Amino acid sequence: MNETFDFNIVDSIINELGCKKSAIISILQSVQEHYRYLPKEIFPYLSKKLSISKAEIYSVATFYKNFSLKPKGKYVIKVCDGTACHVRKSIPILNRMRRELDLSSEKATTDDLIFTVETVSCLGACGLAPVLTVNDKVYPAMTPDKAADLLKELKIKQ
Numbered sequence: 001m002n003e004t005f006d007f008n009i010v011d012s013i014i015n016e017l018g019c020k021k022s023a024i025i026s027i028l029q030s031v032q033e034h035y036r037y038l039p040k041e042i043f044p045y046l047s048k049k050l051s052i053s054k055a056e057i058y059s060v061a062t063f064y065k066n067f068s069l070k071p072k073g074k075y076v077i078k079v080c081d082g083t084a085c086h087v088r089k090s091i092p093i094l095n096r097m098r099r100e101l102d103l104s105s106e107k108a109t110t111d112d113l114i115f116t117v118e119t120v121s122c123l124g125a126c127g128l129a130p131v132l133t134v135n136d137k138v139y140p141a142m143t144p145d146k147a148a149d150l151l152k153e154l155k156i157k158q
Contacts, residue, residue, distance in 0.1 A: 005039060005041045007041075007045060009031075009034055010027075010031060010042055010045060010046070010049075011049075013027055013030040013031060013034075014027060014046075014049055014050075016030075017030065019049060019050060020050065021050055021051070021052050023050075024046070024050065024052065024057060024060055025060060025064070027046065027050075028042075028057075028060065028061055028067060029066075032066075032067060032068065035071075036068075036071060036072040036073070036074075036076070037068040037069060037070055037071045037072050038061050038067055038068065038069055040069070043057050043058055043061075070108075070109065071109065071113055072109055072113075072116040073109050073110055073113050073114050073115040073116035074113065074114050074115075075114060075115050075116070075134050075135060075154050076116045076118065076134070076135055077097065077115060077116065077117045077118070077132055077133070077134050078118050078119070078120045078123065078132060078133045079093055079094040079097065079117065079118070079119050079120070079130075079132045080119075080120055080121075080122060080123040080125070080129070080130065080131045080132060081094070081119045081120070081121065082120075082121055082122035082123070082126065082129075083126075084126035084127075084129040084130075085123075085126070085129040085130040085131055087129075088129045088130045089130060089143075090129070090130040090131075090132075090142075092144050093130055093132065093142050093143065093144050093147045094117070094119060095144075096144035096145075096147050096148055097117050097147050097148075097151065098117060100147075100148055100151050101115050101117060101151065103115075103117050114154075114155075114158065115151075115154070123138070125138055125140065128140030128141060129141075130142050130143075132147065134150070134154065
């Protein structure tokens with residue numbers, strides 16, 4: 001196990017949500033909220049603490065698309081590719097962001113863990129299409145140029 005991993009954070013989450021099997025989804029959500037992904041160290045640790053097999057915890061973590069086993073960036077950008085966004089040209093927006101950040105469909109997160117760019121089936125803001133979100137903040141009526149400008153703004157905040 002990673003010596004630098006802070007299990008006190010996981011313990012405080014367990015104490016807050018309860019040390020029981022029925023809390024596993026909430027525990028995983030809280031761990032991911034803190035780390036921006038589910039570190040491998042938590043599976044054996046939660047298994048012992050909650051008396052649940054590692055395989056069962058892993059199956060929950062991989063069943064729900066919202067969970068990530070890979071580190072995500074400080075800014076998680078979700079580009080909608082639902083029908084309304086797609087017909088209003090969301091793919092050129094996605095391609096521009098990937099080009100600006102040197103990402104691809106295989107590589108979603110920058111090496112410095114600042115940006116993660118993902119596509120989603122729908123963000124539920126079809127009237128504002130094409131839409132993307134940055135850490136759940138909605139950016140409506142996007143264009144490739146607006147997306148590039150947004151990336152510049154986010155980089156300045158570093």
